[in-house]
Amino acid sequence: MARLYHVPLSPFCRKVRLTLAEKRIEVELLEEKYWEPTQDFMRRNPAGKVPVLRHDGKMLSESQAICEYLDETIPNPPLVPKNPDARYEMRRLCTWFDDKFHVEVTSNLLYERVNKKIMNAGYPDSGRIKMGSARIKFHLDYMDWLLGQRRWLAGNDMTLADFTAAAHLSCLDYINDVDWSRSSLVHEWYSKIKSRPAFRTLLADQLPGLPPPAHYTDLDF
Amino acid sequence: MARLYHVPLSPFCRKVRLTLAEKRIEVELLEEKYWEPTQDFMRRNPAGKVPVLRHDGKMLSESQAICEYLDETIPNPPLVPKNPDARYEMRRLCTWFDDKFHVEVTSNLLYERVNKKIMNAGYPDSGRIKMGSARIKFHLDYMDWLLGQRRWLAGNDMTLADFTAAAHLSCLDYINDVDWSRSSLVHEWYSKIKSRPAFRTLLADQLPGLPPPAHYTDLDF
Structure with missing residues (x-):
């Protein structure tokens, strides 16, 4: 295994x-x-x-x-498109989330609030948390703009770009840092991802001493 | 164009x-x-x-x-291998340089010495320069270890992983921050890359007020 x-x-x-x-x-x-x-x-x-x-x-x-x-x-089900233009867009967005979103949002919110605690690395830096809370709005608006043109983030099929974005957002949702009311398109997109069987493993996570908010596991959040 | x-x-x-x-x-x-x-x-x-x-x-x-x-x-000449294992290794190493090397070395040396000056963002932080100078040794040793087993970084063919590593090292070489005597395998690898026609564009760069060391353009450095 x-x-x-x-x-x-x-x-x-x-x-x-x-x-x-x-x-x-x-x-x-x-x-x-x-x-x-x-x-x-x-x-x-x-x-x-x-x-x-x-x-x-x-x-x-x-x-x-x-x-x-x-x-x-293991080509099925496919998560990488066949067409080079669509593959480019998928890879661009994977990097968008793993690099830009990670630096501007994930590091400032998740790492300050959770990782520092787990690693015994001091107290959260309120300046960084403020920065992360401001920047996540820009990213949710960018996703809203993308989803206004396509069914999924990188095109009309679900790809690794959706999993990358959902991986970051699900961590932030665990600490209640995502305002799902900001964009109905992003809310609808996350609903679709969240109800996939693949997502169950993430919804089962429970950190000792750090329970998620009630809506975290709710498919009808 | x-x-x-x-x-x-x-x-x-x-x-x-x-x-x-x-x-x-x-x-x-x-x-x-x-x-x-x-x-x-x-x-x-x-x-x-x-x-x-x-x-x-x-x-x-x-x-x-x-x-x-x-x-x-534009498949020719190929820079991405055909075989999934070789593609994996290439992508792993591209991220190694664009993420780990970038954070530990490029940011600490190049961004402190050059980018801060160009952007009028204050003086170089000597602690970060010290850290970058220490970490580049670990990376050159890792490259030496890889090149002890293969002709190029990700396997026996030249790939994007070689271009990624060479892109970082060439910037650091412009500011004389690479000790080429540390590994004869890395020195030989860089010689091969440096003498490719594709490299000429990089060797022609000249920053006003910041000339490269003499060996930067020398193919027999």
Whole structure:
């Protein structure tokens, strides 16, 4: 069976979990305190990061590289479009969320509120939280603009770009940092993603001492 | 003709320039002060970053998405392997350099020494420069380890992973921050890349008031 070294509220791990579940690959989840790296862990991934996936005797790291690899080796259901223009748009948006959204929103909200606590790394920086709360509005508006033109973020089919965005937003939703009333299009898009069987693994996460808000698991939120 | 909005010492722009040159796509280079964004620029790329490539009537952003798109639409010479395992390894290493190397080395050395000056953003932070100078050793050693097993970084063929690494290292070489004597394998690898016709565009860069060291343009460095 595949094994994923992960932490529950990591958008990068969640993206891989969504992809594995969508491809119906059974996986054993192992929590890895990557901020206290052991020699074993550094051998699995010298970059010192999660996710790391053990699959078919290989050790794979870097979420985007893992997800594209899974899509190439297990083509159904497809998460990467066939057409080069659509593939470009999917990859552009994966980077949008894994880089820009991550730096401006995820780091400022999730890492300040949760990761610092888990890692015993001091108190949240209120300036950063304020910045993250302001920037998430811009990103929800950008998603609203995209979804005004297409059924899914990168086009009319669901792709890895949707899983990437949903992975980040689901972590922020766990700490009640997403204003779903801002855009009905984004709300509707997240409803569709959230009701997929692949999403169940994320909705089952429970961090000790940090319960999610009631609407987190509610499909009719 | 294609047009690239760029800055000369950006590893992400350089990666696209290398790919365009390798694919023999003529391109007009336009410097873009992305840190003083205009409305026009934000329309071209709402992420507010360079590179942005105008190509075949499209506006393309995000260097990795652009390079994979160019490889898919202009397959020769190939920069992305055919085999899924080799593609995975290439993508893993592209992210290694564009994320880990970028955060640990490029940001600490290049952005402190050069970007802060160009952007009038204060003096270099000596702590960050020290950190970058220490971390680049780890990365050169990792490259040495990879090149001990393969002809190129991701396997026995040259790929986008080599261009990604060379794009970062060439910027650092411009400011004389690479110790080429640390690994003869890395030195030999860089010699091979540097002598490709595609590399000429990078060697011709000259920043006003910031000349490169003599060895920067020397193929026999």
